[in-house]
Amino acid sequence: MIPRRDFITLLGGAAAWPLMARAQQAKVPVIGFLRAGTNRGIVEPPFRQGLREGGYIEGQNVDILYRYADYEFDRLPALAADLVGRRVAVIVAQGAAPALVAKAATTTIPIVFETANDPVASALVASLRSPGGNMTGVNMVSDALYAKGVQILHELLPASNSVALLINPKNPAPLGRRETEDATRVLGLNLTVLEASDSGEIERAFARVAAQHLGGILVNTDGLFDSQIDFVVTLAARYRVPAMYWQPEQVQAGGLMSYGSSLKEALRIVGNYTARILKGEKPSDLPIQQSTRFSFVLNLKAAKAIGLELPTSILLRADEVIE
Numbered sequence: 003m004i005p006r007r008d009f010i011t012l013l014g015g016a017a018a019w020p021l022m023a024r025a026q027q028a029k030v031p032v033i034g035f036l037r038a039g040t041n042r043g044i045v046e047p048p049f050r051q052g053l054r055e056g057g058y059i060e061g062q063n064v065d066i067l068y069r070y071a072d073y074e075f076d077r078l079p080a081l082a083a084d085l086v087g088r089r090v091a092v093i094v095a096q097g098a099a100p101a102l103v104a105k106a107a108t109t110t111i112p113i114v115f116e117t118a119n120d121p122v123a124s125a126l127v128a129s130l131r132s133p134g135g136n137m138t139g140v141n142m143v144s145d146a147l148y149a150k151g152v153q154i155l156h157e158l159l160p161a162s163n164s165v166a167l168l169i170n171p172k173n174p175a176p177l178g179r180r181e182t183e184d185a186t187r188v189l190g191l192n193l194t195v196l197e198a199s200d201s202g203e204i205e206r207a208f209a210r211v212a213a214q215h216l217g218g219i220l221v222n223t224d225g226l227f228d229s230q231i232d233f234v235v236t237l238a239a240r241y242r243v244p245a246m247y248w249q250p251e252q253v254q255a256g257g258l259m260s261y262g263s264s265l266k267e268a269l270r271i272v273g274n275y276t277a278r279i280l281k282g283e284k285p286s287d288l289p290i291q292q293s294t295r296f297s298f299v300l301n302l303k304a305a306k307a308i309g310l311e312l313p314t315s316i317l318l319r320a321d322e323v324i325e
Contacts, residue, residue: 030064030065031058031063031064031065031092031280032064032065032066032067032088032090032091033065033067033092033093033094033280034067034069034085034088034090034092034093034094035049035066035067035068035069035094036069036078036081036082036085036093036094036095036100036104037068037070037071037095037096037097038070038071038075038078038096038100038173038225039070039071039072039073039097039225039226039228040070040072040073040229041068041070044228044251044265046068048265048266048267048269048270048273049094049270049272049273049276050066051270051273052269052270052271052272052274052276053273053274053276053277054273055270055273055274055277056273056276056277056278056280056281057277057281058276058280064280067088067090069081069082069084071100073170073172073199073225073226075099075173075174078099078103079103079106079107082103082104082106082107082108083107085111086107086111089111090111091112091280092113092114092279093108093111093113093114094113094114094115094276095113095114095115095116095139096115096116096269096272097116097117097175097225098117098118098119098124098177099173099174099175100115101113101115101117101121101126102124102175104137105126105137108136109135109136110136112136112137112138112284112285113136113137113138113139114137114138114139114272114275114276114279115138115140116139116140116268116269116272117139117140117141118141118144118145118177118223118248119141119145119177120141120143120145121133121141121290124175126139127290130289130290130292131289131290132286132289133285133286133288133289133290134286135286136285138275138285138286138288138289138290139272139275139290139291140268140271140272140275140290140291140292140293141290141292141293142262142263142265142268143263143292143293144177144223144248144262144263145177145178145181146181147248147261147262147296148177148178148181148185148220149181149182149184149185151182151246151248152165152185152186152189152191152220153185153189154246154298154316155217155218155220155244155246156189156191157313157315157316158244158310158312158313158316159217159218159244162191162215162217162218163192164192164193164216164217165182165186165191165192165193165194165216165217165218165219165220166193166194166196166207166210166211166216166217166219166220167179167182167193167194167195167219167222168196168197168219168220168221168222168227169195169196169198169224170198170199170224170226171197171199172199173224173225176222176224177222177223178220178222179195182220191217194211194216198226198227201230201233204227204230204233204237205237207219208237208238208240208241208243209241211243212241212242212243218244218245218246219238219243219244219246220245220246221234221245221246221247221248221252223249223262228249228252231247231252231255231256231257232255232256235252235255235256235257235304236256238257238304238308239256239304239307239308242308242309243308244259244308244310245259246258246259246261247262248262249262249263249265250262250264250297250299250322251264251265251266253299253300253301253304253324254299254324256301256303256304257301257304258301258304258305258310259298259299259300259301260297260298260299261297261298261299262293262296263293263295263296263297264293267293268291268293271291275291297321297322298319298321298322299320299321299322299323299324300312300316300317300320300322300324301323301324302323303325
């Protein structure tokens with residue numbers, strides 16, 4: 003038989019258990035994940051992998067609030083303000099536009115970004131080694147790769163005197179246009195810039211490249227085109243247009259060729275940085291990580307689909323050939 007005093011103590015402890023559980027739950031940090039596009043599938047898993055490597059598992063010891071603008075860039079400020087209002091522990095900004103918006107939204111909440119833009123030139127951070135402020139992240143340095151892409155495309159199609167660049171006019175932080183213009187000017191090529199902000203416009207762009215014999219097309223690094231890569235690859239095959247991309251994942255999805263670094267690896271690092279900040283490190287003490295491995299990937303099946311004979315010089319330079 004339990005003494006009355008001990009019984010009352012047990013009751014008091016039992017009543018306190020739910021309160022203690024709620025208190026423990028309240029201590030679980032919350033991450034705000036901000037993206038201009040939609041839930042892409044390729045973006046979130048490697049980020050969560052980086053978190054997991056740092057000791058954080060979503061739903062167990064960390065929660066994540068996902069905010070997607072569905073490519074309506076003017077929605078980003080309100081989404082960022084919502085995350086700030088919820089006092090999240092860290093904001094993860096995937097892409098240049100979300101990073102700029104997040105920076106404008108808060109100077110106190112730590113921000114970890116992934117961007118292909120130069121983070122110093124775009125005024126996200128003071129320097130790569132010492133970011134300063136409340137921001138750090140990963141730079142895929144895709145901006146500087148466009149000249150290389152033009153060169154490869156010209157080598158692939160030496161008889162063509164033109165090249166096209168596909169961009170999303172709604173993206174407030176576009177990539178590569180100036181670099182592409184400079185590269186085509188040096189090589190004496192004519193550049194046609196094509197704008198597309200939805201699937202219909204994307205198809206009209208590819209149809210124009212084919213109808214006007216513009217040679218190949220450089221598909222700009224943009225969340226809209228990335229998210230519709232299966233559609234873009236289908237259009238390239240349908241209109242028999244050689245296309246250059248910037249991530250190996252896009253060639254693995256059926257694209258012809260890419261020159262760049264892995265988005266999955268960049269997002270894994272973002273997840274790892276986020277975990278380190280949750281453990282107490284400051285963004286200003288974490289240097290900007292830059293992609294150091296750039297691979298040239300070819301897809302022979304895609305080349306065959308458009309009737310393209312790949313020169314030996316191109317094949318020999320490839321870091322990876324998908325058959």
